[in-house]
Amino acid sequence: MLFALGLAGVLMRRNLIFILMSVEIMLNGAGVAFVAAGSRWGQPDGQIMFLFILAMAAAEVAIGLALVLRLYRHYPTLDADAISDMRG
16 A cells, blocks of 8 residues: 555656655555565564665665755756756
8 A cells, every 4th residue: 555655656746855755655665565474474584675675765865865956956946847858
């Protein structure tokens, strides 16, 4: 359910901050699924994968926010459609 909510947020939203938040919701949904599966089968693998997902989410937030700040300085908007016309 969390993953579907995050996917809907990524597909429907145009604000870059909301898109990053939706990706975080998707990662949390996948992490909860791993923990539930590990609990179901009595294995600690789900919790280990969740720790990996948390580390990956932290790196994604750091890089994503740095890119958003850089884009906001160049384009004074956070609308993904307005930024999509970037030229090299």
